[in-house]
Amino acid sequence: xxxxxxxxxxxxxxxxxxxxxxxxxxxxxxxxxxxxxxxxxxxxxxxxxxxxxxxxxxxxxxxxxxxxxxxxxxxxxxxxxxxxxxxxxxxxxxxxxxxxxxxxxxxxxxxxxxxxxxxxxxxxxxxxxxxxxxxxxxxxxxxxxxxxxxxxxxxxxxxxxxxxxxxxxxxxxxxxxxxxxxxxxxxxxxxxxxxxxxxxxxxxxxxxxxxxxxxxxxxxxxxxxxxxxxxxxxxxxxxxxxxxxxxxxxxxxxxxxxxxxxxxxxxxxxxxxxxxxxxxxxxxxxxxxxxxxxxxxxxxxxxxxxxxxxxxxxxxxxxxxxxxxxxxxxxxxxxxxxxxxxxxxxxxxxxxxxxxxx
Numbered sequence: 001x002x003x004x005x006x007x008x009x010x011x012x013x014x015x016x017x018x019x020x021x022x023x024x025x026x027x028x029x030x031x032x033x034x035x036x037x038x039x040x041x042x043x044x045x046x047x048x049x050x051x052x053x054x055x056x057x058x059x060x061x062x063x064x065x066x067x068x069x070x071x072x073x074x075x076x077x078x079x080x081x082x083x084x085x086x087x088x089x090x091x092x093x094x095x096x097x098x099x100x101x102x103x104x105x106x107x108x109x110x111x112x113x114x115x116x117x118x119x120x121x122x123x124x125x126x127x128x129x130x131x132x133x134x135x136x137x138x139x140x141x142x143x144x145x146x147x148x149x150x151x152x153x154x155x156x157x158x159x160x161x162x163x164x165x166x167x168x169x170x171x172x173x174x175x176x177x178x179x180x181x182x183x184x185x186x187x188x189x190x191x192x193x194x195x196x197x198x199x200x201x202x203x204x205x206x207x208x209x210x211x212x213x214x215x216x217x218x219x220x221x222x223x224x225x226x227x228x229x230x231x232x233x234x235x236x237x238x239x240x241x242x243x244x245x246x247x248x249x250x251x252x253x254x255x256x257x258x259x260x261x262x263x264x265x266x267x268x269x270x271x272x273x274x275x276x277x278x279x280x281x282x283x284x285x286x287x288x289x290x291x292x293x294x295x296x297x298x299x300x301x302x303x304x305x306x307x308x309x310x311x312x313x314x315x316x317x318x319x320x321x322x323x324x325x326x327x328x329x330x331x332x333x334x335x336x337x338x339x340x341x342x343x344x345x346x347x348x349x350x351x352x353x354x355x356x357x358x
Contacts, residue, residue: 002031002091002353003110007083009038009060012096012117012338020346029353036086038078038098050313056282056306060097070101072125074256087111092352094345100124105132112356115348117341119143119200119332120253137348141200142341143332148205150331151249151279152188154303158275158325160185188212194245196238196261197252197280198223198231205249206232217241220252242269249277254284264289273300279331282308291318305331 004021008014014035022033046062048054054063060077061067070080076099083098087108093100094115102125105111113135116124121138129136157163161178168175178184191214195202198220206216216233217240225235242248248270252261262276263286270276276299278285287308293299301323307315319326 002029002112002356003034003089004031004092004094004349005034005036005086005090006094007036007038007086007098008096008117009077009098011060011333012341013037014094017094017342017345020342021349024346025350025353028350029357031092031353034086034090036083038082048312048316050311050316052312053309054307054312054315056309070099072128073099073101074122075120076123091356092349094349095124097123100129102128105129105134113137113352115139115345115352117142117345137352139341139344139348142344143334143337144200144204145340146334146337147201147279147331148208150305150327151205151277151303152208154277154279154305154325154327155188155247155275158301158303158323159188163325188214188247190214191246192217192244193247193249194219194236194241195233196220196241196248196250198228198233199251201279202249202251203231205251217245238266239269242266243271245274246271247275247277250280250284252280252284254281256283258283260284260286262286262290264292267293267298270299272297275299275301275303277303279305282306287314287318291321294318294321294323301325305329 006014006018014037018033018035046064049064052063068080073080077097080099080101081103083100083104084107087093087104089110090108091110091112093108093111096117100114100123105125105128111134114124114129116136116138118138119140119142121136124136126136165175189212193209193214193216195206195216195218198218209216210232217236218228218233219236219238219241220228228235250262254261261284267289290302291314294302304324304326306329318324
C-alpha cells in the first residue's frame with residue numbers, strides 16, 4: 001500500500017488531481033490518497049509602496065510582509081515547515097508552491113519520490129533530495145502556452161497602444177494622438193524577433209511568431225543549431241541578436257547570484273527603436289540599466305511581466321514611462337496551465353507506481 005499526498009493551493013488545486021489519479025489508476029494499483037490545500041491568497045490585491053519588494057518568483061502573498069527564508073529553497077509560499085506534520089508516512093509527494101526544505105525531507109521517512117508541478121522546482125532542496133537518493137520530478141512546459149501568448153499580448157499592447165486607447169475611450173475621449181506617422185503603432189509582420197533562450201516557452205512563441213510572418217532568430221548556447229532551425233528559427237550569436245532584432249524577448253534562467261544576462265552593455269547594442277520583453281525572471285535583466293536606456297531612448301520600449309528583488313520605487317518609475325507596458329507576473333496563470341499540469345502529474349504517478357509496485 002502506497003500513500004500519496006497531493007498538496008496545492010487555490011490555483012493548482014489538489015482535489016482534481018487526486019480525483020484523476022483515483023479514476024485512472026485505482027484499478028491498477030493499491031494506494032491511499034490524501035490532499036492538502038493551502039489557502040495562501042487571503043486578499044485579491046495588495047498595495048505596492050515605494051519600499052515594497054516585489055518577489056521575482058512565487059507571488060501570491062502580500063509582498064509588504066517580511067518573508068521567512070529557508071536554506072536551500074526559494075520562491076515558495078507560506079510557512080517553509082508547513083508540510084512537517086503531514087509527510088511522515090508519505091511515499092509519493094505531489095506539490096506545487098509550498099516549501100520542501102531538508103527538515104521536512106528528514107521527517108518523511110518513507111518518501112520514495114517528489115513531483116513538483118512547476119517548470120523550475122526551486123522551492124525544493126534539490127541537493128538534499130539527491131543526497132538522500134530521492135528522485136525529483138517536475139512538469140516543464142505546463143505553462144509554456146500561457147507565457148508565450150502573454151508575450152504576444154504584451155507586444156501588441158505596447159506596439160499598438162491598446163490599453164491607452166481603451167482607457168481614453170472608457171473615459172469618454174476619442175483620441176487621435178496615435179494617428180500621426182510619428183506616433184502610430186507598428187506591426188509584428190516582417191519584424192525580426194530575437195529570442196534569448198529556446199526552451200518550451202520560446203519554442204511555442206516561435207510558432208506563434210511564424211504565424212505573424214515575423215523572422216525569428218535565437219541565441220541559446222545549450223541548444224544544437226539544427227534543433228533551433230527545426231523549431232522554426234535561425235541560430236545567431238548574442239551580439240547579432242541584440243544588434244539586429246526589432247524585438248528582444250527573454251526566455252532564460254540563470255543561477256542565483258550570477259550577473260544579469262542583459263545589462264547596460266547589452267542594451268547599448270540594441271536598435272534605438274527596439275523593444276525588450278521579459279516574461280522569464282527578473283534577475284536576468286538589470287532594471288537600473290533598463291531605466292536609463294529607456295529614458296535616454298537607447299531602446300524604444302519594454303514589455304515586462306517579471307521584476308527583480310528591489311524596492312518597487314524603481315519599477316514604479318519604469319512603469320510610468322510612456323514606452324513601457326507591464327503586468328504582475330501573470331504569464332503562466334491560466335486554467336489550461338493548471339489542467340495541463342494535472343495531466344502531466346498523473347502520467348508521472350502512473351509511471352512511478354508501475355516502477356515501485358514491481
